[in-house]
Amino acid sequence: MIDPHTPDPIQYVGEDGTPVLALPERFTPALLRELHRDMLRAREFDRKLITLLRQGRTTFYAQSSGMEATQVGLARSLRAGHDWVWPYYRDHTLALSMGVPMYELISQCLGTNSDPCRGRQMPHHFASAALKFVSISSSIASQVPPAAGSAMAQKYLGTDEITVCTFGDGATSEGDWHAGMNMAGANQAPCLFVCENNQWAISTGVRQQTASATIHIKAQAYGMPGYYVDGNDIVAVMEVCAHAAERVRRGDGPALVECLTYRVGSHSNADADAEKQYRTREEVGVWLARDPILRLEKLLEHLGEPVSPEERAALIAQTHREVDQDVLRAEATGQPDWRIIFEDVYADLPSHLRDQAAALRAEQEGARA
Amino acid sequence: MTATQEKATPTPVGETRTINLIQAITEALAEELDRDHRVVLFGEDVGARGGVFMATAGLQARFGRERVFDTPLSEASIVGAAVGMAARGLRPVAEIQFADYMGPGFDQIISQAAKLRYRSGGQFTCPLVIRTPSGGGVKGGHHHSQSPEAYYTHTPGLKVVMPSTPYDAKGLLKAAIRGEDPVIYFEPKRLYRASKGEVPTHDYTVRIGEAAVRREGTDLSLIGYGGVMPDVERAAEALGAEGVSAEVIDLRSLVPWDQDAVVRSVQKTGRAVLVSEAPRIGNFMGEVAYVIQERAFDSLLAPVGQVAGFDTPYPYVQDRVYLPGPNRILAACVRALNH
Ligand SMILES: Cc1ncc(C[n+]2csc(CCOP(=O)(O)OP(=O)(O)O)c2C)c(N)n1
Numbered sequence: 204m205i206d207p208h209t210p211d212p213i214q215y216v217g218e219d220g221t222p223v224l225a226l227p228e229r230f231t232p233a234l235l236r237e238l239h240r241d242m243l244r245a246r247e248f249d250r251k252l253i254t255l256l257r258q259g260r261t262t263f264y265a266q267s268s269g270m271e272a273t274q275v276g277l278a279r280s281l282r283a284g285h286d287w288v289w290p291y292y293r294d295h296t297l298a299l300s301m302g303v304p305m306y307e308l309i310s311q312c313l314g315t316n317s318d319p320c321r322g323r324q325m326p327h328h329f330a331s332a333a334l335k336f337v338s339i340s341s342s343i344a345s346q347v348p349p350a351a352g353s354a355m356a357q358k359y360l361g362t363d364e365i366t367v368c369t370f371g372d373g374a375t376s377e378g379d380w381h382a383g384m385n386m387a388g389a390n391q392a393p394c395l396f397v398c399e400n401n402q403w404a405i406s407t408g409v410r411q412q413t414a415s416a417t418i419h420i421k422a423q424a425y426g427m428p429g430y431y432v433d434g435n436d437i438v439a440v441m442e443v444c445a446h447a448a449e450r451v452r453r454g455d456g457p458a459l460v461e462c463l464t465y466r467v468g469s470h471s472n473a474d475a476d477a478e479k480q481y482r483t484r485e486e487v488g489v490w491l492a493r494d495p496i497l498r499l500e501k502l503l504e505h506l507g508e509p510v511s512p513e514e515r516a517a518l519i520a521q522t523h524r525e526v527d528q529d530v531l532r533a534e535a536t537g538q539p540d541w542r543i544i545f546e547d548v549y550a551d552l553p554s555h556l557r558d559q560a561a562a563l564r565a566e567q568e569g570a571r572a
Numbered sequence: 573m574t575a576t577q578e579k580a581t582p583t584p585v586g587e588t589r590t591i592n593l594i595q596a597i598t599e600a601l602a603e604e605l606d607r608d609h610r611v612v613l614f615g616e617d618v619g620a621r622g623g624v625f626m627a628t629a630g631l632q633a634r635f636g637r638e639r640v641f642d643t644p645l646s647e648a649s650i651v652g653a654a655v656g657m658a659a660r661g662l663r664p665v666a667e668i669q670f671a672d673y674m675g676p677g678f679d680q681i682i683s684q685a686a687k688l689r690y691r692s693g694g695q696f697t698c699p700l701v702i703r704t705p706s707g708g709g710v711k712g713g714h715h716h717s718q719s720p721e722a723y724y725t726h727t728p729g730l731k732v733v734m735p736s737t738p739y740d741a742k743g744l745l746k747a748a749i750r751g752e753d754p755v756i757y758f759e760p761k762r763l764y765r766a767s768k769g770e771v772p773t774h775d776y777t778v779r780i781g782e783a784a785v786r787r788e789g790t791d792l793s794l795i796g797y798g799g800v801m802p803d804v805e806r807a808a809e810a811l812g813a814e815g816v817s818a819e820v821i822d823l824r825s826l827v828p829w830d831q832d833a834v835v836r837s838v839q840k841t842g843r844a845v846l847v848s849e850a851p852r853i854g855n856f857m858g859e860v861a862y863v864i865q866e867r868a869f870d871s872l873l874a875p876v877g878q879v880a881g882f883d884t885p886y887p888y889v890q891d892r893v894y895l896p897g898p899n900r901i902l903a904a905c906v907r908a909l910n911h
Binding site: 262263314322323324325328340341342343344345373374376377378379404405406407411412413480481538539540541543544545548555556559563566567570 | 616617619620621622624642643644645646647648649672673675676711712713714715716852853882883884885887888889890893894899900903
């Protein structure tokens with residue numbers, strides 16, 4: 204039985220890769236290898252996108268390196284394409300693991316004609332109706348009240364879908380976060396809230412963010428259980444998230460899971476100098492040693508099923524090839540033209556926008572002539 | 573040089589040096605922190621990091637964590653706390669990381685900051701400054717590019733300013749900090765480093781509510797503020813090359829705004845083109861156009877022209893097309909001239 208409100212994060216696999224709790228049966232070597240593949244793929248995706256950024260082929264990138272166990276683990280605890288997700292901008296690993304095609308994600312990051320969001324938003328602000336992955340808003344915590352509403356709708360409609368809402372630790376300071384948590388609690392809405400506590404909101408550490416010892420204890424105030432989990436231990440993340448999701452699905456009301464993890468890279472390309480500005484090399488070093496991919500590799504070794512260096516290298520090479528191919532394919536579709544400015548603002552083009560679009564068309568055609 | 577111009581755009585006297593707009597802001601903050609112990613500075617990431625645009629770089633190291641500090645990620649708390657501090661006699665200068673994120677603090681701005689003096693019969697006041705980068709041109713998509721000034725100009729009790737030069741940025745910020753009212757201070761982020769100019773080494777302020785005549789002319793008045801100003805001046809130059817003499821006015825302050833400077837100019841030129849990058853409906857320039865027709869109707873030789881952003885969210889791709897550049901400004905001028 205997984206106990207909410209524990210003082211220490213729940214852990215199944217210790218930092219050296221040996222289990223501290225008996226591994227649940229479903230974690231067969233085959234599954235663990237699949238998880239390893241998903242995490243490594245996400246890590247390499249990060250690496251490649253940073254290269255694209257350096258090449259000036261995209262303009263913004265928010266890595267999730269170090270947070271793979273949290274996002275892959277969460278994805279694996281849900282019913283992809285069935286449950287609704289109200290994510291935040293650092294969730295591309297979650298998206299990939301839920302089955303969003305890499306090509307679509309890359310297209311969104313490049314703002315090409317193949318971008319399902321049609322170049323309207325900054326890189327990482329993805330949406331997929333097919334996977335019920337709702338459009339990401341940059342405005343921190345603004346997804347939380349709508350997630351509560353999404354879950355209330357499910358309750359009303361009587362479906363067995365659940366809603367999942369993710370956010371960083373910083374987001375839990377916003378009024379919207381408290382409003383959404385309260386709304387979900389008051390209505391016993393089937394919503395799973397997941398805090399990806401990577402301990403920094405740009406340069407503001409979690410200790411400056413809140414005087415609360417943990418985020419998960421705040422759940423109590425809104426009438427829901429709060430679970431605390433080692434977010435770099437994929438087994439623990441999956442066990443706790445699956446348990447919490449099941450509870451929500453059963454109709455026992457909302458729940459909050461806090462995954463304690465770390466963003467090892469900078470917040471985005473805008474603060475590449477994180478180590479000089481606001482945190483120490485030592486701190487980053489401590490968390491690099493807690494790398495979730497490394498930990499899973501140690502576990503597999505412990506189980507006598509090690510990932511060979513060749514296997515690892517092949518996986519990395521394959522991901523790089525895939526990204527390269529998708530980038531070229533996306534870039535070949537070209538950039539959306541000026542028309543995207545006016546489309547999708549309303550269901551129909553109102554007369555004032557028709558006039559503005561006509562004026563811009565004349566200007567664009569004049570410029571080309 | 574006319575008397576008006578002397579008043580509106582004083583040539584810096586004494587020693588000056590050339591700095592950019594963001595340096596001007598940092599200097600204004602440092603000097604005000606130094607001058608008045610009641611001044612405190614806070615917001616998301618303004619401390620160790622120095623702000624995402626580095627406007628507060630080095631200030632925490634120099635003035636300490638009591639006076640320059642990071643806050644939790646909550647604009648409602650930032651603005652609301654500033655209101656409380658101001659009511660207790662401090663001079664809070666709060667940074668909202670992007671104007672697009674004033675939303676969560678909106679109620680504190682319009683319900684508390686703007687109305688404390690009025691509803692308490694003047695017993696309580698709210699002398700605070702909210703600094704925030706606004707406007708587009710930085711590939712930021714809608715959440716890092718919007719120009720929301722009209723929401724605030726529409727709220728009685730707030731002063732609203734937007735500088736476009738380092739000289740004004742420094743002088744207006746100091747005036748805002750020393751003033752007795754809540755001031756929303758918009759910083760056109762694409763000019764942070766692009767706008768350079770001479771700034772005096774001595775202390776000075778720029779009065780809130782006075783426009784600046786950037787260029788004198790007789791055929792047409794080009795009126796703008798904030799991030800569009802370099803393009804407005806480029807358009808005026810292009811017109812000059814064609815033998816058209818355009819007068820360029822930088823409003824600098826939106827509330828209160830310099831009606832007299834605008835009316836005087838239009839009475840001289842007979843034509844006005846208003847330029848801003850905010851969406852057109854409810855744009856602050858609608859008020860300027862209204863006052864022009866009210867006070868200078870008899871001088872008008874053509875309808876007042878307006879160049880604005882489109883009535884759509886700000887896009888990520890095609891973001892430069894969204895912005896009214898020199899071509900769109902010139903086209904509006906040609907329409908006014910050929911009327
Ligand atoms: C309402 C709002 N205020 C400020 C910002 C600017 N901003 C972008 S990311 C960020 C930090 C978010 O931290 P956290 O929620 O912990 O997520 P993390 O980036 O650490 O994953 C801030 C302040 C924003 N996007 N929205």
